[in-house]
Amino acid sequence: MIYTTTLLSRGSIFGSLISKVRQVVAKNPVTAHTNQINNENFTPTPKPNRPLAAASLSNSSALHSKTLEEKIGLPPKPKKPLTPYFRFMREMRPKMLAKNPSISTIEVVRQLSKSWGEADPKLKERLQSEYKRDQELYLEQRTKYDATLTEEQRAELKQLKQDINDAKERKQLRKRVKELGRPKKPASAFLRFIAVERTNTPQTENQTYREWHQKATAKWTRLSDEEKGVYLSESRKELDQYKKNISIWEEKMIRLGHIDVVRHGNLIDPPEPKPRKLQATKEK
Numbered sequence: 388m389i390y391t392t393t394l395l396s397r398g399s400i401f402g403s404l405i406s407k408v409r410q411v412v413a414k415n416p417v418t419a420h421t422n423q424i425n426n427e428n429f430t431p432t433p434k435p436n437r438p439l440a441a442a443s444l445s446n447s448s449a450l451h452s453k454t455l456e457e458k459i460g461l462p463p464k465p466k467k468p469l470t471p472y473f474r475f476m477r478e479m480r481p482k483m484l485a486k487n488p489s490i491s492t493i494e495v496v497r498q499l500s501k502s503w504g505e506a507d508p509k510l511k512e513r514l515q516s517e518y519k520r521d522q523e524l525y526l527e528q529r530t531k532y533d534a535t536l537t538e539e540q541r542a543e544l545k546q547l548k549q550d551i552n553d554a555k556e557r558k559q560l561r562k563r564v565k566e567l568g569r570p571k572k573p574a575s576a577f578l579r580f581i582a583v584e585r586t587n588t589p590q591t592e593n594q595t596y597r598e599w600h601q602k603a604t605a606k607w608t609r610l611s612d613e614e615k616g617v618y619l620s621e622s623r624k625e626l627d628q629y630k631k632n633i634s635i636w637e638e639k640m641i642r643l644g645h646i647d648v649v650r651h652g653n654l655i656d657p658p659e660p661k662p663r664k665l666q667a668t669k670e671k
Contacts, residue, residue, distance in 0.1 A: 462532075475506065
């Protein structure tokens with residue numbers, strides 16, 4: 388039987404717009420708010436000889452985080468310029484906050500989206516012109532930057548991007564599995580012992596968790612087989628029940644079409660039994 392893998396859910400465009408605005412709000416909150424109050428027409432000025440980059444919307448914590456290039460010892464690549472819509476958002480948001488400081492981020496996006504559709508064509512033309520100018524500068528800088536990379540560096544960047552994408556997909560899959568109510572795997576015998584030790588012999592004030600854990604682990608190794616058997620028996624009993632529950636749950640997921648949350652081994656149908664060869668006997 389052939390199954391079709393269900394695609395993971397993706398965020399909406401509206402959600403990405405909200406994320407952009409939230410990043411704008413997070414950038415220099417004290418300074419930006421003061422400038423907005425003192426000057427209704429406050430507009431951030433981009434650095435000279437540099438395109439207006441999307442990185443200007445990032446918050447302070449993001450500014451300190453390393454880019455993929457920096458993680459492998461390379462200088463950061465040039466940033467893409469903001470599109471006309473986000474330039475419009477950057478200009479109009481301070482004015483909107485000055486009139487209504489308590490407005491929510493979602494409402495900011497809604498009003499700005501509506502205002503953009505009704506904006507003066509001359510304003511849109513100016514923003515489009517600025518975008519094209521910065522886009523040409525960005526492409527020029529990006530071409531020069533790419534020319535400095537070696538084949539090894541390109542391969543390392545490609546692998547790092549793949550690793551990040553794989554991690555994101557695993558995170559999304561774990562979220563889906565939790566939402567779909569997958570049975571939880573029971574704790575091992577050792578983890579059961581650790582849970583009991585936390586109650587019977589808790590961590591002291593002068594003891595780090597690592598020291599406490601090492602002491603508890605050493606105690607576990609000194610237990611006799613009979614003492615460990617108590618924890619092993621409980622763990623095996625719950626594990627048997629878990630195997631039954633997970634099989635029922637996975638069958639249900641297959642029927643509902645959620646193939647991506649099912650273990651791959653359970654998607655392979657057992658081979659059909661081979662027919663026995665009938666040896667016809669002829670009566671002589």
